[in-house]
Amino acid sequence: xxxxEKCTFTSEHVKQIVQTSPTVLNExxxxxxxxxxxxxxxxxxxNLDNMVKARLFKHNVYHVRRRHVFLERLGLFERPxxxxxxxxxxxSLRAIIDFPAQRFAKTVAKTTLEDYDMFAxxxxxxxxxxxxxxxxxxxxxxxxxxxxxx
Numbered sequence: 001x002x003x004x005e006k007c008t009f010t011s012e013h014v015k016q017i018v019q020t021s022p023t024v025l026n027e028x029x030x031x032x033x034x035x036x037x038x039x040x041x042x043x044x045x046x047n048l049d050n051m052v053k054a055r056l057f058k059h060n061v062y063h064v065r066r067r068h069v070f071l072e073r074l075g076l077f078e079r080p081x082x083x084x085x086x087x088x089x090x091x092s093l094r095a096i097i098d099f100p101a102q103r104f105a106k107t108v109a110k111t112t113l114e115d116y117d118m119f120a121x122x123x124x125x126x127x128x129x130x131x132x133x134x135x136x137x138x139x140x141x142x143x144x145x146x147x148x149x150x
Contacts, residue, residue: 002029003057007036013052021058035061043068044080045093054094062127064097067104070119071096074109 003009003017003024017024024032038061039045056064071077071091078086091108099108105116 002032003036006033007048009048009052013048016052017057020052020055024057027057031061032057035059035064038064038068039093042079043077043093044084046084050093054092054096055098056093059097066120066123067096069123070109070116073119074111076109 003014004011009017035056036051039051039056042065045051068077072079076088077090077096078088080086080090095104095108101116102113105111105113109116
């Protein structure tokens with residue numbers, strides 16, 4: 001299984017992941033690995049316990065990336081250096097990816113849901129300008145986050 005072999009999660013971690021995100025059992029292993037690699041390498045968040053607590057595998061990589069980029073552009077997330085240090089206090093991974101959209105916008109991004117939805121809409125266009133070839137590994141249509149986008 002990808003979670004233990006490639007992502008180095010313990011058996012207990014895998015058990016918790018399956019309990020909180022049972023769809024992981026049917027998910028493409030490459031997509032599972034992509035989520036892990038994005039958080040581990042791009043965000044430089046390497047604590048496996050935090051990934052499990054954040055329910056990383058419940059969300060697709062596009063959801064994670066969109067929220068991460070939003071916070072980076074607002075100056076509210078800074079990639080930790082090699083020692084794990086930042087000049088600012090980053091929100092928890094759980095707050096970034098697992099809070100409902102309204103709570104994420106208000107308490108984590110310190111903005112409105114409308115502003116976040118506007119960003120999400122422009123980010124989708126920026127990420128895929130021709131909108132012709134979408135892959136569900138990178139795009140989601142969570143109703144809670146897209147309610148203002150029409």
